[in-house]
Amino acid sequence: MRGKRKTSRRDFIKELGAMGLAECAWAGSMAQASAAPLRRLAADKGLLFGSSLALKYFVQSAAYQQLFLTQCDIATPEVHMKWNSLSSQPGMYDFGTADKLVAFCATNHIKVRGHTLVWHDALPAWVSGQLTAENGQAMMVDHIRKVAAHFAGKLYSWDVVNEVLDPGSHRADGLRESPWLQNVGVDYIEQAFRATAAADPNALLVWNENYLELSNGFGMAKRRAMLNLLDGLLARGVPVHGIGLESHLRGDQASALGDASYEAFLGELERRGMKIFITELDVQDATLPADTGARDQAVAEIYSRFLTASLRQQALKGVATWGLSDAFSWITGYRARKDGLPVRPPPFDATCQPKAAYYAIAATLQSASHRG
Numbered sequence: 001m002r003g004k005r006k007t008s009r010r011d012f013i014k015e016l017g018a019m020g021l022a023e024c025a026w027a028g029s030m031a032q033a034s035a036a037p038l039r040r041l042a043a044d045k046g047l048l049f050g051s052s053l054a055l056k057y058f059v060q061s062a063a064y065q066q067l068f069l070t071q072c073d074i075a076t077p078e079v080h081m082k083w084n085s086l087s088s089q090p091g092m093y094d095f096g097t098a099d100k101l102v103a104f105c106a107t108n109h110i111k112v113r114g115h116t117l118v119w120h121d122a123l124p125a126w127v128s129g130q131l132t133a134e135n136g137q138a139m140m141v142d143h144i145r146k147v148a149a150h151f152a153g154k155l156y157s158w159d160v161v162n163e164v165l166d167p168g169s170h171r172a173d174g175l176r177e178s179p180w181l182q183n184v185g186v187d188y189i190e191q192a193f194r195a196t197a198a199a200d201p202n203a204l205l206v207w208n209e210n211y212l213e214l215s216n217g218f219g220m221a222k223r224r225a226m227l228n229l230l231d232g233l234l235a236r237g238v239p240v241h242g243i244g245l246e247s248h249l250r251g252d253q254a255s256a257l258g259d260a261s262y263e264a265f266l267g268e269l270e271r272r273g274m275k276i277f278i279t280e281l282d283v284q285d286a287t288l289p290a291d292t293g294a295r296d297q298a299v300a301e302i303y304s305r306f307l308t309a310s311l312r313q314q315a316l317k318g319v320a321t322w323g324l325s326d327a328f329s330w331i332t333g334y335r336a337r338k339d340g341l342p343v344r345p346p347p348f349d350a351t352c353q354p355k356a357a358y359y360a361i362a363a364t365l366q367s368a369s370h371r372g
């Protein structure tokens with residue numbers, strides 16, 4: 001720096017502002033220095049660590065991009081591979097943005113979790129409008145073939161089916177009354193896995209599901225339903241390789257998390273040969289105290305309790321949060337606080353600084369046993 005004007009923090013931020021970069025860049029670069037990369041702590045234990053990723057956040061904040069690159073070795077497209085992101089007209093697909101994400105990840109040696117092929121949500125209007133019992137199977141399989149074949153060989157895994165269980169549907173098998181169940185039939189899950197395996201034989205094929213983490217009546221019903229259905233699928237040779245536990249945790253459900261019944265459930269998945277992934281981890285703080293310190297502490301304790309129990313299971317191979325920074329958490333729109341204060345579910349704050357949640361995640365990774 002000799003001979004050059006030393007840049008003050010304020011000047012630096014002003015310059016970044018002039019360059020159109022987010023103001024949290026300075027704080028972000030400071031965070032890099034103080035926060036050991038979670039992907040490194042995970043890799044030391046034979047684990048993957050990552051987050052969901054939407055490219056627009058990188059455009060809004062260079063610091064966020066830097067944070068992502070520092071912390072993650074696996075990424076899940078938050079929206080770009082969902083059916084309604086890929087196709088707005090019947091049969092027409094635009095892979096442009098998803099391809100950009102895959103290329104960005106390839107350049108930076110980040111594995112991509114494809115998300116998601118068959119879901120009751122995020123369907124384009126044309127699919128919902130056209131779907132019938134006559135064409136349901138063809139529409140589902142055609143979509144899988146097109147999309148899985150397009151990315152074949154480039155993805156670490158596919159969330160083949162997403163959120164297919166719902167005790168609220170009151171079926172003996174626990175399946176959700178989804179458009180796919182209604183228009184394809186009970187074997188739609190089997191068909192989806194077989195079609196994905198045929199189109200992309202190298203991807204790890206995952207059943208991604210929500211609320212399995214919850215040791216209450218709802219969560220336990222989902223666990224029972226999953227194990228029953230999984231037994232049938234595996235007996236028929238259906239290529240199901242892994243289970244994704246979304247893990248959108250809630251501050252007011254701390255007592256239903258990470259207990260012995262949860263660990264026993266993970267053991268049941270392991271006995272069935274499943275690789276297990278925590279795929280969309282965050283902690284909703286809508287009902288936690290307004291005070292930032294107290295709130296961050298409560299959130300951190302939930303991360304710690306849940307991850308400690310999860311990481312005891314050797315079949316658990318990776319952890320991904322649903323966003324890294326408070327600036328870009330989907331919870332802002334999904335479950336806001338009644339007092340209007342900004343929500344703080346991810347491990348880094350809105351300026352990309354590590355919070356208590358980051359340190360809790362780091363500590364659980366550091367005390368996890370090594371896995372092969």
Ligand code: XIL
Nearest residue numbers: 078079115116162208210246280330
């Ligand atoms: C969410 C995204 O974060 C939002 O941006 C989008 O509007 C709705 O979907 N379970 C899933 C994810 O499997 O795909 C969802 O992502 C969150 C719940």
